[in-house]
Amino acid sequence: MIKKFLKRVFRRSAKVKTLGNAQVIPFALHGVPREQISYGAKRVTDGLQAAGFKAFVVGGAVRDLLLDKIPKDFDVATDATPEEVKRVFRRSRIIGRRFRLVHVMFGEELVEVATFRCMIDTEDAQTDAHGRLLRDNEFGDQEQDAARRDFTANALFYDPTTQEIYDYHQGYQDTRNGVLRIIGDPLVRYREDPVRMLRAVRLSAKLGIALDPVTAAPIAQLKSLLDNVPEARMLDEVLKMLLSGRSVECIQQLRKMELHHGLLPLLDVIMEQPMGEKFIMLALKNTDERLSQEKSVSPAFLFACLLWHEVLSVWNGLVAKGERPLGAMHIAMDEVLARQKKKLAIPHRHDAVMKEIWLMQQRFDQRAGQRPYRLLEQPRFRAGFDFLLLRCASNEVDNDLGLWWDEFQDASEARRQEMLQPEGAGVAKKRRRKPRKKPAGEPALAASGQDAE
Structure with a gap:
């Protein structure tokens, strides 16, 4: 109680200083101690300042700390050039062509260090026909660097030495108020970089803060600009x-703002189908839960989930026309992936994993002879099985199929022989089962399926 009282007293007595066009927020007001900055980021800022340069922790890390969240990483901004940064830190390397950055290593921690950039004047800027900036890599000063950042919450500079926050755009107050606001004219800033529209949706959903109405207003009329964004950036x-x-929350917000069209092929159509929407939402919920438990996730597994009903639709159409099921599946997979990559460049390294997961789904229906044993030996069986459980949970296939495989993979050899169907049988025999801990139909996805790559 005494600590809380003293903290309130200090905050009331603390005053915001003004330095040029920046507000300098003291520690007594914002309450983010130096100890919450990572070891590597403190070493970088301390080292650069000792060498006579300015250096601050910037962007999302400062924002997250103010929101009582744990930052994923800590980036540093400085007035030192990349070559000057490299001379200060022995274990560092310069990367990038369009804009050079320095990666400084401290054990397993990597700190990304960027030189202050300036805001390119609209009249002098190199843009495409839609206003998208093609060149934005000029060095500048701290105030210019703040102006070229996207949202006020991301334009905060934290000095670990003084424990002060430098704020040029009222980002501190916006963050405290739970508002995400773009810097400058939204129409101009979205034209400069249309990805900012997606970023606005993602950050507001991820951080649980409101999107400023003025920031949100132009998105509906400018969403077509996303068609001009390079595939790699969209991915x-x-x-x-x-x-x-x-x-x-991100997908729900995308739908609300009608930004989901075109990001994934026919995702908007799939999401309007009850079974497809349930399947995708279960997959996303599972991914969110794994991340909250600090477990690894597989982008390939997630993309396989998002594209599955499109593959299934094409496959059903081909089978109806007389194609053999296996051949039809190969055609459907290739067609959907080719269509997808025109918009979103999913790396080829994910293709094999996605195809294995999809192809396994037909094999789960084969529960006679040696086929189930051969399927268990597949390296990505767990991924395929977790995918099957999602299909069961969304009522796409009978839940008994998931229960059968759940028991078969851990059963004794004698029990497995009892469970096998006669060759050519299409219906599983009725059997007695031991009570399960999980309710029937609940996807048991905490194992290793999402770890498969």
Whole structure:
């Protein structure tokens, strides 16, 4: 109680200083101690300042600490050039072509260090026909660096030495008020970089804060600009959404703002089908739960889930036309992946995993002879089985199929022989089962399926 009282007293007496166009928020007011900054980030800022440069922890790390969240990483901004940074730290390397950054290593921690950049004047900027910036890599000063950042909450500079926060755009107050606000004119900033529209949706959902109405207003009329964004950048932003730990909220917000069209092929159509929507939401919920438990997730597994009903639709159409099921599945997979990669460049390294998971789904129906044994030997059986459980939970297939495989994989050899269907049989025999701990139909996805790559 005494500590809380003293903290309130100090906060009331603390005053915000003004330095140029920046508000300097003292520690007594914001309450983020130096100890919450990572070891590597403190070493970088201390080292650069000792060498006579300015250096601050910037961006999402400061924002997250103010929101009482644990930052994923700590980035540093400085007035030192990449070459000057490299001279200060022996274990460092310069990366990047469009804009050079420095990676400084401290054990397993990697700290990304960027030189202050300036805001490119609209008249002098190199843009495409839609206003998207093609060149944004000029060095500048701290105030210019703050101006070129996207949202006020991301334009905060924390000095671990003085424990002060430098704020040029009222980002501190916006963060405290739980508001995500874009810096400058939204129409201009979205045209400069359309991905900011997706980022606005992701950050508001991930952080649980409101999107400023003025920031949100132009998105509906400008969403077509996303068609001009390079595929690699779109993939990067979509993955950040899906792996944010709040993917369900992100997808719901995308739908609300009608930004989901075109990100994944016919995702908007799938989401309007009860079975497809349930399947996708279960997959996203499972991913969010794994991330909250600090478990690994597989982008390939997640993309396989998101694209499954499109593959299934094409497959059903081909089978109806007389194609053999296995051949039809191969055609459907190739067609959907080719269509997808015109919009979102899913890396080829994920293709094999996605196809294995999809192909296994037909094999789960084969429960006679040696086929179940051969399926158990597949390296990605767990991924395929977890995928099957999602299908069961969304009522796409009979739950008994998931229960059969759940028991078969851990059963004794004698019990397995009892469970096997006669060759050519299409219906599983009725059997007595021991009571399960989990209710029937609940996907048991905490194992290793999402670990498969």
